[in-house]
Amino acid sequence: MAAAIPVKGEAVPVVGVVVGQASGDWNSGFCSCANCPSLPCLVTWFTPSVTMGHLFEKVYRVRYSCLFITILFITAQIYMYEETQKIVPLMEMGKVNFTIDNEIIAIEIPVATDESIAQSNWVSTLSFWIFLSMCMLTCQLRGTIRKKYGIAGNACSDCFASCCCECCSLTQMLKQEEVTKDYNICSSTGTTLV
Numbered sequence: 121m122a123a124a125i126p127v128k129g130e131a132v133p134v135v136g137v138v139v140g141q142a143s144g145d146w147n148s149g150f151c152s153c154a155n156c157p158s159l160p161c162l163v164t165w166f167t168p169s170v171t172m173g174h175l176f177e178k179v180y181r182v183r184y185s186c187l188f189i190t191i192l193f194i195t196a197q198i199y200m201y202e203e204t205q206k207i208v209p210l211m212e213m214g215k216v217n218f219t220i221d222n223e224i225i226a227i228e229i230p231v232a233t234d235e236s237i238a239q240s241n242w243v244s245t246l247s248f249w250i251f252l253s254m255c256m257l258t259c260q261l262r263g264t265i266r267k268k269y270g271i272a273g274n275a276c277s278d279c280f281a282s283c284c285c286e287c288c289s290l291t292q293m294l295k296q297e298e299v300t301k302d303y304n305i306c307s308s309t310g311t312t313l314v
Contacts (some may be wrong), residue, residue, distance in 0.1 A: 126239040144272045150288050152280060164290050168254065170194040171290045175261055178297055179268070189257070194251050203243045210236035258282035258289055265293050 123131070162170040173186025214231035217224050232240075244305045259282040266273050 160294055164287050175293055207236050207239045255283045258286050
């Protein structure tokens, strides 16, 4: 079958771009959180895993991803908090001398030990991997939404935006997917429209 040749002045359909969406640009700017309704913006800032889950369910049509992502990251954060609490008892008290107006003042402060440093390194490493995994999921989601709407960009720009300010990136994606119009935190996709 021969391909149809468009006549001069006739609109040519673009495959993969949503009709009505201007190709090449996002609906809103990267740092346009102030223009976002308050509930989606607050949810994004305080529990980005909920917003990410809503977007995953809306974009990939994967049921319960909001619940799974939220439970996964909240569990990781609770574990990190518990591990952080183990650092202080491992520290020893030491004296530090300060001189103020020719007077020596001795203050006892916690001093790091080898065990506290090892525990601190473990918590820092865990924190880094949680941050990295959130950035990678956000980067993947951003790339999928960018391709869906024909927005210019590449994987590097997606990763940079996701790691630079994940909340701004998530809010921009919420606006692109028009989740902010009828936002419902209790729904699986974040909207009342399924």
